[in-house]
Amino acid sequence: MRLRLAVLLTALFVAPWHAFASVRHDVSVVIEPEDGTVTVMHSLEIAAGKGATLVLPDRMTVRSANLNGTPMPASAQGRTIEIGPVADGAARVTLTYDARPWPGTETRGPFVGPSGAFLPGGSGWLASIADGAQSYRLAVEVPLPFRSVVTGRLIDETETDGRHRARFQSEAPHEQPSLFVGRFVVDERLHDGLRLRTYFPASQSGLSQTYLAAAAEHIDRLAGQIGPYPFAGFAIVASPQPVGLGFPGLTYVSERILPLPFMQGRSLAHEVAHNWWGNGVGVDYATGNWAEGLTTFMADYGLAEAAGPDRARAMRLEWLRDFAALPAARDLPLRRFTYKAHDAAQVVGYNKAAFLFVMLRDLLGEDDFYAGLRLFWQKNQFRTASWDDLRLAFEEAAGTELGPFFAQWLDRAGAPSLALGPAEAAAETDRDMVSVRLSQSSPYYDLQIPIRIETEQGSADHRVPLAAAEGGARLPASGRPRTVALDPDHELFRRLAPGEAPPILRDVTLAANGALRIEVGDDIAAQSAARALAGRLMDAGLQEATGMANGPVLLIALERRVDQALDELNAGPVPATLAGRGTARVWTVRREDATPVLVVAAQDTAALEALLRPLPHYKRQSFLVFEGSRATERGVWPADGRAFTVTLE
Numbered sequence: 001m002r003l004r005l006a007v008l009l010t011a012l013f014v015a016p017w018h019a020f021a022s023v024r025h026d027v028s029v030v031i032e033p034e035d036g037t038v039t040v041m042h043s044l045e046i047a048a049g050k051g052a053t054l055v056l057p058d059r060m061t062v063r064s065a066n067l068n069g070t071p072m073p074a075s076a077q078g079r080t081i082e083i084g085p086v087a088d089g090a091a092r093v094t095l096t097y098d099a100r101p102w103p104g105t106e107t108r109g110p111f112v113g114p115s116g117a118f119l120p121g122g123s124g125w126l127a128s129i130a131d132g133a134q135s136y137r138l139a140v141e142v143p144l145p146f147r148s149v150v151t152g153r154l155i156d157e158t159e160t161d162g163r164h165r166a167r168f169q170s171e172a173p174h175e176q177p178s179l180f181v182g183r184f185v186v187d188e189r190l191h192d193g194l195r196l197r198t199y200f201p202a203s204q205s206g207l208s209q210t211y212l213a214a215a216a217e218h219i220d221r222l223a224g225q226i227g228p229y230p231f232a233g234f235a236i237v238a239s240p241q242p243v244g245l246g247f248p249g250l251t252y253v254s255e256r257i258l259p260l261p262f263m264q265g266r267s268l269a270h271e272v273a274h275n276w277w278g279n280g281v282g283v284d285y286a287t288g289n290w291a292e293g294l295t296t297f298m299a300d301y302g303l304a305e306a307a308g309p310d311r312a313r314a315m316r317l318e319w320l321r322d323f324a325a326l327p328a329a330r331d332l333p334l335r336r337f338t339y340k341a342h343d344a345a346q347v348v349g350y351n352k353a354a355f356l357f358v359m360l361r362d363l364l365g366e367d368d369f370y371a372g373l374r375l376f377w378q379k380n381q382f383r384t385a386s387w388d389d390l391r392l393a394f395e396e397a398a399g400t401e402l403g404p405f406f407a408q409w410l411d412r413a414g415a416p417s418l419a420l421g422p423a424e425a426a427a428e429t430d431r432d433m434v435s436v437r438l439s440q441s442s443p444y445y446d447l448q449i450p451i452r453i454e455t456e457q458g459s460a461d462h463r464v465p466l467a468a469a470e471g472g473a474r475l476p477a478s479g480r481p482r483t484v485a486l487d488p489d490h491e492l493f494r495r496l497a498p499g500e501a502p503p504i505l506r507d508v509t510l511a512a513n514g515a516l517r518i519e520v521g522d523d524i525a526a527q528s529a530a531r532a533l534a535g536r537l538m539d540a541g542l543q544e545a546t547g548m549a550n551g552p553v554l555l556i557a558l559e560r561r562v563d564q565a566l567d568e569l570n571a572g573p574v575p576a577t578l579a580g581r582g583t584a585r586v587w588t589v590r591r592e593d594a595t596p597v598l599v600v601a602a603q604d605t606a607a608l609e610a611l612l613r614p615l616p617h618y619k620r621q622s623f624l625v626f627e628g629s630r631a632t633e634r635g636v637w638p639a640d641g642r643a644f645t646v647t648l649e
Helices: 005-009 202-225 261-273 291-307 309-325 343-364 366-380 387-398 403-410 524-537 559-568 605-609
Strands: 023-032 037-046 052-055 061-067 080-083 091-099 111-113 116-119 134-143 147-150 153-160 163-169 179-182 185-191 194-200 233-239 244-247 250-254 418-427 432-440 447-455 458-466 470-477 481-486 515-519 553-558 584-590 596-602 623-627 630-635 645-647
Touching (some): 134 179, 194 202, 202 291, 202 366, 244 261, 343 366, 343 403, 418 470, 418 481, 432 447, 432 458, 458 470, 524 553, 524 605, 553 559, 559 596, 596 605
Parallel strands (some): 194 233, 553 596
Antiparallel strands (some): 052 080, 061 091, 111 116, 584 596, 584 623, 623 630
């Protein structure tokens, strides 16, 4: 039975408001998931002398609106209410509104239904004021066994009379609270004064301790590099939807991926890092999104570095392979990236941006680099910041001008193409010397190019400056030199040479002019599965083709028809290492004209349908073998490794 709104009014908070807030919200919410109803009583206090435009919730029906105890005229109860400054005190607005039922689905986006509720901030369930620092206090009531969680500090919670009641205080001053409800089993760990929690279904509650321990570890590592964690805690909330979303102090993750290792490691670290970058410091999207790249650098790449130099090198090479697969027509300057609308945007906004921070750390050194990060955090916490704010912090910490460095990586699309020219060894009186010649494509970048000289005694690494079309250097060797290699560890963001970039799935899935060829005969179910799989794989769409296609091709075939299709496409035979294995095989190949072909060969319709969910997550691979929906083998075709190596003997 729903509590009366008059009773809810007596449950408002005694916790202190944020001192900086010019608008203060008291919100009491009752949600009945089974019948989809949401009832809200909302009280706003606007500081004396301040005016505001109150935007009413789009998807709710407003039942009453009062200003300082006086009912507002019906004509004012549209979608906005203008509130003029009150000279002799604060303006107090009281609203009641509800939804019956909430018009959403549980596929993606806001919903209220039998599995719970997801009402993110800004989705139209809560009245709002666009401007000014604001704070929120929320009381949420739901029937047991449902439980609620809100972005903000948990003040207290009770379970009485078959109801769960919880009260929260917001912590992010410029963001509306988001509300989540589910049949959760709640587990908790207190860690250095932080409340870490999981809100998982009972069937997955056994994962809680692993997640809580990992969250504590990620928080400690990042706090040591940046500064104290900015919120009262961190919650991992299971979602019935196929989503992975970050909020201040909380991540909302599909319950289907909670058991997977990548979620417990890299993805969780990424969401924790967003509490500094994106939530703790907001993004000035008008000037570009720096937060995804910095988060990828500190979380994803940070874990790779912790695993050792080989894993870090492999991640850098993955980023470069992704960029090699990106068509020039789909590239964009990093400063123009705002959010991940598709894979092409991720290649630039996540990978290239993360690589910028790898190169910046190499340029400044670790001490100045992390001093710059900490300074950026100190100056911009709970403010909106831009790429230029980042640059200024690094300049101040390092005492050096960084405008040209940021300009060449932020304001240009593309990347430099490098070449290693002739190299010669010469024995001098006291040491051996090696002369190298380097060149780059236009427009020219100001680079410090890694050069490795292998000798009889070992190897030595050097940095050679290059800011024009060509340049060179004479470098000392510690013994008789054998080889010279340009950027062997992939420490520069650049275009890979052909021998460094074997074909991967993204060579086709990112293509702007890809063609689809389906070879499944008259099997209507297989045709439907093939088109659905193509839609999941291709980032920019494609057209079906029946014969030879000149550009990139995605071939989806049942295995009895794949040999003939490969022959017609001049795409070679089925690789011997994959033939006859698993229920499905996926591989890439380049034809004689260098255009890529991505082949999906399945035993039958069921094997093809089993690829719909997993295959789109393996676009960095060259080949895969599947048993049903499980990838039993995957990898990247070997590169020759000699594209930028000169032998001196």
